[in-house]
Amino acid sequence: MKLELRGVTKRFGTFTANDAIDLTVEPGEIHALLGENGAGKSTLMNTIYGLYQPDEGQILLDGRPVSFHGPGDAVAAGIGMVHQHFMLVPVFTVTESVMLGYEPTKRAGLIDFQTARRRVQEISARFGFDVDPDAYIEDLPVGAQQRVEIIKALSRDAEVLILDEPTAVLTPQETDELISIMRQLKESGTSIVFITHKLREVRAIADTITVIRRGKVVGQATPESTETELASMMVGREVSLTSEKTPAEPGEDALQVENLTVLDAAGKVMLDDVSLSVRHGEILAVAGVDGNGQTELAEAILGTREPAAGRITLDGEDWSDLSVKQRLNSGLGFVPEDRSTDGVVAGFSITENFVLDMYDQPPYSNGTAMKPAVMRAAAEEQTSRFDVRLGTVDDPISTLSGGNQQKVVLARELSRDLKLLVASQPTRGLDVGSIEFVHRTIIEERDKGTGCMIISTELDEVLNLADRIAVMYRGRIVGIVEAGTSRDVLGLMMAGVPAAEAEVQAAQHHTVLGEADEAAEGESDLA
Amino acid sequence: MSEKTTTSQTPEDPSGALQEAEGRLHHALRELGQSNWLISALAVVVALAVGAVLILAANPQVQATLGYFFARPTDFFATSFQVLRDAYSALFRGAVFDWNATTLQRSVRPLTETMVNAVPLILAGLGIAIGFRSGMLNIGGQGQIILGASFAGFIGYSFGLPLGAHMLLALAGGLLGGAIWGGIAGVLKARTGANEVIVTIMLNNIAIFLLAWLLRQQWFTQTGSAQPQTAAVEDTARLFSLLGGSFRLHAGILVAVLATIFVWWLMERSTLGFEFRAIGENPEAARTAGVSVVKATALVLIIGGALCGLGGAAHLLGTEYRLTAGIAGTIGFDAITVALLGRSRPLGTFLAGLLFGGLKAGGVLMQAQTGTPIDIVLVLQSVIVLLIAAPPLVRAIFFLPRPDGKPRRLRARTAGSGSAGDDDGEQPTKDTTAASQAGGSSR
Numbered sequence: 001m002k003l004e005l006r007g008v009t010k011r012f013g014t015f016t017a018n019d020a021i022d023l024t025v026e027p028g029e030i031h032a033l034l035g036e037n038g039a040g041k042s043t044l045m046n047t048i049y050g051l052y053q054p055d056e057g058q059i060l061l062d063g064r065p066v067s068f069h070g071p072g073d074a075v076a077a078g079i080g081m082v083h084q085h086f087m088l089v090p091v092f093t094v095t096e097s098v099m100l101g102y103e104p105t106k107r108a109g110l111i112d113f114q115t116a117r118r119r120v121q122e123i124s125a126r127f128g129f130d131v132d133p134d135a136y137i138e139d140l141p142v143g144a145q146q147r148v149e150i151i152k153a154l155s156r157d158a159e160v161l162i163l164d165e166p167t168a169v170l171t172p173q174e175t176d177e178l179i180s181i182m183r184q185l186k187e188s189g190t191s192i193v194f195i196t197h198k199l200r201e202v203r204a205i206a207d208t209i210t211v212i213r214r215g216k217v218v219g220q221a222t223p224e225s226t227e228t229e230l231a232s233m234m235v236g237r238e239v240s241l242t243s244e245k246t247p248a249e250p251g252e253d254a255l256q257v258e259n260l261t262v263l264d265a266a267g268k269v270m271l272d273d274v275s276l277s278v279r280h281g282e283i284l285a286v287a288g289v290d291g292n293g294q295t296e297l298a299e300a301i302l303g304t305r306e307p308a309a310g311r312i313t314l315d316g317e318d319w320s321d322l323s324v325k326q327r328l329n330s331g332l333g334f335v336p337e338d339r340s341t342d343g344v345v346a347g348f349s350i351t352e353n354f355v356l357d358m359y360d361q362p363p364y365s366n367g368t369a370m371k372p373a374v375m376r377a378a379a380e381e382q383t384s385r386f387d388v389r390l391g392t393v394d395d396p397i398s399t400l401s402g403g404n405q406q407k408v409v410l411a412r413e414l415s416r417d418l419k420l421l422v423a424s425q426p427t428r429g430l431d432v433g434s435i436e437f438v439h440r441t442i443i444e445e446r447d448k449g450t451g452c453m454i455i456s457t458e459l460d461e462v463l464n465l466a467d468r469i470a471v472m473y474r475g476r477i478v479g480i481v482e483a484g485t486s487r488d489v490l491g492l493m494m495a496g497v498p499a500a501e502a503e504v505q506a507a508q509h510h511t512v513l514g515e516a517d518e519a520a521e522g523e524s525d526l527a
Numbered sequence: 528m529s530e531k532t533t534t535s536q537t538p539e540d541p542s543g544a545l546q547e548a549e550g551r552l553h554h555a556l557r558e559l560g561q562s563n564w565l566i567s568a569l570a571v572v573v574a575l576a577v578g579a580v581l582i583l584a585a586n587p588q589v590q591a592t593l594g595y596f597f598a599r600p601t602d603f604f605a606t607s608f609q610v611l612r613d614a615y616s617a618l619f620r621g622a623v624f625d626w627n628a629t630t631l632q633r634s635v636r637p638l639t640e641t642m643v644n645a646v647p648l649i650l651a652g653l654g655i656a657i658g659f660r661s662g663m664l665n666i667g668g669q670g671q672i673i674l675g676a677s678f679a680g681f682i683g684y685s686f687g688l689p690l691g692a693h694m695l696l697a698l699a700g701g702l703l704g705g706a707i708w709g710g711i712a713g714v715l716k717a718r719t720g721a722n723e724v725i726v727t728i729m730l731n732n733i734a735i736f737l738l739a740w741l742l743r744q745q746w747f748t749q750t751g752s753a754q755p756q757t758a759a760v761e762d763t764a765r766l767f768s769l770l771g772g773s774f775r776l777h778a779g780i781l782v783a784v785l786a787t788i789f790v791w792w793l794m795e796r797s798t799l800g801f802e803f804r805a806i807g808e809n810p811e812a813a814r815t816a817g818v819s820v821v822k823a824t825a826l827v828l829i830i831g832g833a834l835c836g837l838g839g840a841a842h843l844l845g846t847e848y849r850l851t852a853g854i855a856g857t858i859g860f861d862a863i864t865v866a867l868l869g870r871s872r873p874l875g876t877f878l879a880g881l882l883f884g885g886l887k888a889g890g891v892l893m894q895a896q897t898g899t900p901i902d903i904v905l906v907l908q909s910v911i912v913l914l915i916a917a918p919p920l921v922r923a924i925f926f927l928p929r930p931d932g933k934p935r936r937l938r939a940r941t942a943g944s945g946s947a948g949d950d951d952g953e954q955p956t957k958d959t960t961a962a963s964q965a966g967g968s969s970r
Contacts, residue, residue, distance in 0.1 A: 369796050
C-alpha cells in the first residue's frame with residue numbers, strides 16, 4: 001500500500017509539532033524517518049495511526065484521502081504500529097495478546113482460541129518468527145516481545161507497518177534479527193516506516209531516508225549518505241559524532257566493588273557477586289541491555305538499595321554503613337537513570353532542583369535555614385555554564401525540555417568536588433548536540449582525576465566514552481574488556497557469551513551494524 | 528531512546544497495584560496543591576450561588592409566590608431578591624461589620640467573633656496543610672486537637688503557676704499532645720509504610736474514647752461535678768483577652784499569626800521544609816538526593832500534629848476553658864477544608880480560616896434574624912470542598928481555559944499522562960497510547 005502525507009500540520013496550543021509535512025512511502029519500501037528527540041517524529045506517526053487528528057493537510061492511502069478518528073480506523077485501513085513501549089499484557093499468552101481487541105468468536109460469543117492460535121502460528125511460520133503461541137509474555141525476551149507486537153499488527157492485515165524506535169531495547173544481534181524480519185516483510189510487499197535517531201541503523205536498513213527537524217521535513221537522503229551528513233541534517237549544523245579524548249591516565253582505585261550481591265523485594269537475585277573497580281582518571285563504561293542489574297548496581301553504590309552481601313569502598317573507605325547523604329557528601333556524584341522519577345522534582349523550580357542534594361550544605365544553607373539568594377546565584381551561574389536554555393531559574397523545571405533538565409542534573413552533580421561520578425544513561429532522551437556536550441563534560445571530569453562510571457545501554461555511547469568496558473548480563477559481570485573491543489563482541493557478551501568465546505563467534509559472523517562500523521571506520525580513514 | 532518497557536516489570540511484585548494507587552493519590556494531592564487562587568475564589572462564589580438556591584427553596588414566602596408563579600412571576604423574583612438580600616446581608620453583618628447595631632462596639636464585635644472562631648481553624652489548618660504539601664493526607668486533626676486540648680487543659684487547671692509562664696506551659700502542652708498523636712501515625716508510616724489516612728482516622732476514634740474515659744477520672748477532671756467535664760483552667764493559664772471584657776477576642780489570634788509566619792518560614796526557607804516539599808512532590812528523587820525519607824515523613828506528621836494540638840489548646844485556653852467531650856466540635860474536619868481552600872499555603876490557610884470562622888459567626892445571626900437554617904453554612908462549606916477537589920468543574924462552569932493551554936478535546940484524550948512526560952515533545956506518553964489503543968481496538 002502506498003502511504004502519502006500532504007502538508008500535514010499538527011499544533012499543540014502555540015507549539016507546532018508538525019509543520020506542513022509531505023511524505024511518500026512506496027509499497028514494499030523501508031522508509032526511515034530520522035530526527036532528534038522532540039523533532040516531531042512520534043507526533044507524526046501518532047497522527048497517521050489516528051491517535052491525533054491533523055489540524056491541516058491530508059493522509060492518502062493508495063491515492064485515496066482518508067481520515068481516522070482513532071487507532072481503530074487506522075488499523076481497519078491497514079496501518080499497524082509497534083510502539084517503543086510495547087502494548088502487551090505481561091500475564092497474557094502470545095495468542096491472547098495478539099487477539100486482544102479483535103477476538104474471533106464462535107457461537108454465543110465464545111472466544112475462538114483455536115482460530116486465534118492458528119493465526120499466530122501461521123504468521124509466525126511464514127516469517128520464521130519462532131514464537132510459541134502459548135508462551136506467556138512476561139517469560140519472553142524483549143526481542144520476542146517485539147515480534148509479538150509485529151505479529152499483532154500483521155494479524156490485523158497491516159500493509160503499512162510503523163516501527164517506533166524499534167531497536168532501542170535490543171542487542172546488536174537481536175537488532176540483526178529484526179532487520180532480517182523487516183527485509184522479509186518488505187519482500188512480501190509491506191511498507192515499513194521506521195522511526196529512529198540512530199544514524200548507523202538507518203544507513204544499514206533504509207531504502208529512503210526522510211530527515212525532520214523541529215517539525216519540518218528538512219530533506220531526503222539515501223543510505224549512501226555519510227553519517228556526518230545525516231547528523232548535520234538532523235541537527236542543523238556541523239556536529240562531531242565522536243568525542244576527542246586523550247588516553248586515560250588512570251591512578252589509584254577510586255571505587256571498589258567486591259562480591260556485591262543484591263536481592264529485590266521478592267528475594268530474586270538482581271546482582272550476583274559483582275566485583276569491579278573504577279580508577280581515578282578513567283571512565284569505566286558498564287554496558288548491557290536494560291534490566292540486567294545495572295540499575296541495582298548504581299543504586300547499591302548510591303546506598304538506596306541495601307546489598308545482601310559484598311562491600312563497596314571509595315578510596316579505601318568502607319561505605320557499608322554510610323547513608324546516601326554521607327556518600328554524596330564524601331564526593332559521589334550521581335546521575336540517576338530515570339531523570340523524571342529520580343533526578344528532578346517536577347514541581348520545584350530550577351534553582352531548587354539545582355540544590356536538590358546540596359540544600360543543607362554550605363554555602364546554600366547554614367544547616368537550618370536556606371539561603372535563597374546564594375542558591376539562585378549559583379544556579380544561574382552553573383546553568384549558563386552548562387548552556388541550559390531557560391527563562392529564569394525560578395521557573396518550574398517541568399517547563400524545560402528533557403535535554404535541558406538533564407543538563408540541570410549534570411550541572412548539579414558536576415558543580416561539586418567529586419571523587420567518583422556514577423552516571424546512568426547520562427544522555428537518554430538528549431539531542432545530538434547535547435550528547436556531544438555531555439560527553440565532553442564527562443571527559444573533562446575524568447581528566448580532573450575523578451573516577452567515572454558510565455552505565456549505558458547505548459553501545460555508541462559506550463564505545464565513544466569508555467576507557468574500559470564492563471558488560472553485564474543477568475546481574476553478573478560477563479567480562480571487563482578494553483576500549484577498542486568491537487561491537488559484535490560486545491553484543492554477544494551482552495547476551496551472556498563470555499569474552500573469549502564472543503571473540504571467536506564474532507569473527508565467524510558479522511552483524512549488519514558491525515559491518516557498518518567497519519565501513520564507517522573506512523570512511524573516516526579516507527577523510 | 529530505550530526506557531524501561533512496560534512489560535519488564537517483575538510480576539512477582541504484588542504491591543504494584545497498591546503502589547500505583549498511592550502514586551495516584553500523590554498525584555491528586557499535588558494537583559490540589561497547585562489549583563490556583565482563582566479556583567479557590569470561584570469555588571466560594573459557586574458555593575454562595577448554590578446556597579442561594581437552597582435558601583430560596585427553604586423559604587415559605589418564596590414557596591408561596593411559586594404557587595402563582597405564572598400569574599405574577601414578578602412576585603417570585605421580588606420576594607426571592609429580598610429573601611436573599613436579607614439572608615446574605617445578615618450573614619455578612621454577623622461575620623464582619625454590623626451596620627444595624629446601636630453602638631460602635633457592637634458593630635465591630637462580629638469581626639472579632641469571626642477571629643475567635645478562626646483561631647483553632649487556622650492553627651489546625653496549618654498543621655493539615657504541612658501534610659498536604661508533603662504528600663500526606665492527615666485526617667487526624669480531630670484526634671490531635673483533642674489531645675492538644677487535653678494536655679493544655681490538664682496543665683491549665685491542675686498547676687498553679689505565675690501568669691505568662693502558666694499560659695506558655697499550657698500551650699506547650701498542647702503542642703506536645705498533638706505531636707504525640709500525629710507522631711504515632713508518622714512513625715508508623717515512616718517505619719512500616721502504614722497508610723496515614725487510615726491510621727489517623729482510627730486515632731481520631733481512639734482520642735474521642737480516651738477523652739471520654741479521662742472525663743470520668745477524678746484525678747483528671749479535678750472537680751466533684753457529676754458532669755463529664757473538667758475544672759475550668761486557671762486565669763493564669765488562659766489566653767488573655769485582647770480588647771477587654773465585652774469581646775471574646777483573645778491572644779490566640781496572635782498565636783495564629785505567629786504560627787502562620789513560622790509555617791511559611793518552615794516550608795519556604797528551612798532545609799527541613801525543603802525536605803518536606805521534596806518528599807511530597809517526588810519521594811524517589813528526594814531519596815536519591817540523600818533525604819532521609821523516613822525521618823522527614825515522621826517529622827511532617829509530628830509537626831503537623833503539634834500545630835493541630837496547638838489549635839486545640841488555643842480553643843480551650845481562649846474560648847472554652849472547660850474540657851468536655853465535644854471540645855473539638857468539627858474543627859478537625861473543617862481544618863481539612865480550610866487547608867484545601869487555602870491551597871495548603873500559610874497565608875491562604877490563614878484567610879480561609881477567617882472565611883470559615885466568619886461563616887460560622889454569620890450563620891448564627893442569619894438564623895436568628897431571617898430564620899434561614901444555619902445548616903446552609905455547612906452546605907456552603909461542603910460545596911467549596913467539592914469544587915476545590917474538582918478544578919475542571921469550576922473551569923467548565925466559568926469557561927476558563929485549561930491551565931496548560933492545550934485544547935480541551937486533546938487533553939481529554941491524554942488525561943492520565945503526567946505533565947513531566949509531555950515536555951520532550953514526543954507525544955503521547957505511553958499511558959496515552961495504551962488507553963487510546965484499547966479504546967480504538969474495542970470498535
